[in-house]
Amino acid sequence: MDLIRSHVMVCGGTGCTSSNSAAVIAEFEKLLAEKGLDREVKVVRTGCFGLCEAGPVCIVYPEGCFYAHVKTEDVARIVEEHLVKGRIVKDLLYKGAMEEDKQTVKSLDKVDFYKKQKRVALRNCGVIDPENIEEYIAFDGYAALGKVLTEMSPDDVIQTILDSGLRGRGGGGFPTGLKWKFAKASVSEKKYVCCNADEGDPGAFMDRSILEGDPHAVIEAMAIAAYAIGADQGYVYCRAEYPIAVKRLQIAIKQAREYGLLGKNIFGTGFNFDMDVRLGAGAFVCGEETALMNSIEGMRGEPRPRPPFPAVKGLFGKPTILNNVETYANVPQIIVKGADWFKTMGTAKSAGTKVFALGGKINNTGLVEVPMGTTLREVIYDIGGGIPGGKAFKAAQTGGPSGGCIPASELDIEIDYDNLVAIGSMMGSGGMIVMDEDNCMVDIARFFLDFTVDESCGKCAPCRIGTKRMLEILERIVEGKGEDGDIEKLETLAESIKTTALCGLGQTAPNPVLSTLKYYRHEYEAHIYEKRCPAGQCKALLTYKIDPDKCKGCTLCARQCPAGCISGKVREPHVIDTAKCLKCGACMEKCKFGAISRG
Amino acid sequence: MKSLAELQAIRNRMIDQVSMRKDDSIDTRVVVGMATCGIAAGARPVMLEFVEEIKRRGLENVTVSQTGCIGMCRLEPMVEITVKDQEKVTYIHMSPEKVARVVAEHIVNGRPVEEYTIGYQG
Incomplete structure (x- = not known):
């Protein structure tokens, strides 16, 4: 192990794993062993690199060569040529990774896909072996926890997070420091720190990738949060459909315990903290904070009325904070590098970066992290590589079933929490589904409503019955049976559901309808009055x-x-x-x- | 984990194992010619000696990599060393015995070993 001169980083995220990166890793290991190179070349299974479209991807260091679409039969050439003879296998490189002259390899941060990105929450994804705590430590891991426990008071920690302007990355955008402050102010002998990893939006996989690629960052941040509010127990609520994330998180927790970074008397400071993983069964409503806590307690995943807020009365009736995976992933670096550093990224009211899962009609399907304030155009065209087949961009759906559509006329909007709300969408957890001219917006609204009707827990009438009625109207419209007055009915229903539903799921469920009505009302009208689908998608028409x-x-x-x-x-x-x-x-x-x- | 010193010790032990992945941290690149000609002339022991010597001295921010035929096969094993912001220095007819001196004088102290370079012998 002492002579390692080259690292082969193979993506082991869910995207690349499903395109068979495990076999690629096995092939590398086999061939390197055959050549007797296994003592000089190390193969590392990492988390997501972000460019899922090019998977399975692997990067060979120290040259930093980015190989894309690596098949098991390509491995022999990479070993033989690159690792034995030092000749880069140019035709297997990612197509954007070469300089104009087609001779030199670009450094990764110059590749179009990465050029405008700023990886903070994803900084270790694709760089470290997520199943090796020592690699995380080598990249300054647990230094923030050490600093917090030995140099800072809980109030200092909360003040730093407040000063950084970090806002909840799960969708709502509530200031994280404020949440912590409320929980600290609650007096109780027992408090809890929870992590929401119940990522349920269709097309979203940010949190999954962070847990798969850098689980220790979340553990470290939760310990920091626990110290700040005075908790000693944490729970990560993760959906069971994320087997790789769950496995790596469990390995990480076990390692952290072995190294004394979880447990009693951490860093000899008398601070105790331990945590466990709780698996969700994949109910969308369990991403709602009070439903999530019910589920951890072993009860039905149904929301409770608020107030009391979790900071006062949360898990098991005790003060609790709940933050999203991506929010936590930012915390250790804010502690190490300072609030001012964090504020240099992003906009005045939305500091830092945001991870988006790009999907739908886009060339570079994958995971991107950009500073807040980056325009939608940059994300879609410069990073995402535009729309396949040269088709026209129609809309980007953000915020999942709670969000809305951003139309082409708003392509130059600077993405941050407030701007998106102002145009009737929301940041959401970061799913971004791109639609082109062939997508019917009425049908999109129907799709999302169908999802919420399916996922409604049924506790309150507006959500249980109201969304169902809205869906029925939408189904009629796409079948060509729309009537005069349907649009108005949808609007009335939407308004009353928004104002009367019990939890966030219900209150935001009408958003896909409202935002498509706002920008694409003419499509609804064409369906209803002219019995015509302008995008040519609704079969009945x-x-x-x-x-x-x-x-x-x-x-x-x-x-x-x-x-x-x-x-x-x-x-x-x-x-x-x-x-x-x-x-x-x-x-x-x-x-x-x-x-x-x-x- | 009982102290920050313990954490620091792990970090120090691991840092040189991962430093090659930090793009901007690399100051010095050692590139060994490893085409057929290089390998035949004994480039592999030279490269391994570089890796070991760098490890022994605990040097961070130095990577060892390989390249194809540099073009002057009769001068193999050849090694190119590029220190950040300085011109590349090419060593020829390298052997494992010469490595320690190159690492000490060139990489650590910044003075290329003139007599091993292509300009001196070639």
């Missing part, structure tokens, strides 16, 4: 037509049609019987002359 001038009578479409509804003679224009048409689109795909259109 489509009709396929053959343009007789363009049709050459090749009969290809007639042979493709599964319903046999296209007729016509050879070399004469064909006709579609719209009554029998299934609207499958097979004819349109096959037509070589572009004679078939839908609308």
